[in-house]
């Protein structure tokens with residue numbers, strides 16, 4: 001393949017047919033998940049997750065076959081395109097070579113369908129008729145709505161109230177695909193009722209919406225729960241992104257020096273970097289630099305603690321060892337709704353701890369500035385979440401110019417921003433603001449961490 005082309009796409013028949021499981025190659029195993037009541041090591045609760053997903057969560061098999069039916073649905077938009085950002089490079093006057101893998105062409109507009117389709121498939125196979133989930137800005141809810149549509153599964157989505165009110169279009173997507181979507185906190189659960197009694201217009205948070213979806217699944221027959229990020233099996237399903245990219249880059253004859261991705265729960269970033277981190281663990285690519293970018297308004301890795309914490313506000317979900325701002329922390333109302341989670345994927349936290357990947361936090365205004373520069377060169381309008389990764393990509397490319405180095409920078413482009421034009425509108429009108437690290441609030445939330453007896 002010509003190194004100077006603008007876009008690279010695998011043939012459909014060359015799409016990878018197995019996901020990569022980093023647990024086979026970790027130099028140290030992940031710390032166990034703990035039961036929220038007993039604080040003892042636990043599986044995922046079987047009343048929340050079907051057996052196959054539970055098995056994948058703890059599997060040490062290096063590759064897990066992608067079922068034929070999942071592959072068939074993936075092919076509706078996969079393999080996705082790897083672009084060379086010639087126009088952005090030129091505008092930056094940089095010797096860096098910038099590539100981006102674009103996940104915005106899925107029907108839901110982001111990487112999230114890669115796991116949504118897999119999860120809906122395994123639940124269907126296990127005879128599950130109904131799924132519950134939470135969603136922030138609606139990216140995950142819409143992806144799962146699409147996936148449940150393909151398999152004829154009923155879906156109920158608890159959507160963070162502030163987004164439900166401010167961002168109706170993704171709710172409309174969910175409804176078009178046949179899902180039921182309610183504002184969270186909702187009167188449909190005990191925890192929702194309790195919070196609404198305290199504040200009838202409670203803005204909600206991802207942690208609260210998770211609690212509602214978990215309670216609903218736990219109290220309804222034939223219903224399971226689904227999570228769009230954070231868990232090991234979710235990250236594994238996303239590795240299709242990195243596996244496709246690696247295959248393409250091998251054909252072009254390049255290897256990234258730097259991989260940049262945004263992290264909310266860590267799924268799109270991991271999907272991209274895990275197949276490359278495999279080489280770094282094997283000692284083959286010691287200089288590979290992986291940068292996980294988060295917002296200064298919700299800085300789980302850069303400002304949180306690496307500790308055991310609950311995944312949800314009610315403390316019903318298993319306790320995980322991860323970077324956390326505290327499960328009661330309610331992040332600033334950032335437009336990058338997908339990055340407003342208090343915790344981080346245990347795999348991402350583990351790799352940070354082992355020094356295999358790095359983290360960086362960037363403020364909101366600088367991310368929109370980068371997103372606009374990207375749109376005015378490459379043309380694509382990116383999700384506010386993705387703009388975080390674009391910011392650091394541009395910064396690294398500028399550094400290459402200053403140092404006269406021609407590095408290969410690979411950007412994980414997680415989705416388009418067509419449903420986020422309100423945020424762009426506010427930015428262009430000068431109405432957006434930066435959110436600083438809310439130190440006092442984080443301290444308060446960190447005082448609520450579960451007490452885990454040291455063994």
Ligand SMILES: *Cc1c(COP(=O)(O)O)cnc(C)c1O
Pocket residue numbers: 110111112139140228229230262263264265266267268269338339383385386414415416
């Ligand atoms: C949800 C979302 C994210 C953040 O979630 P991760 O699990 O960290 O990938 C990033 N980008 C887009 C476009 C999203 O929809």
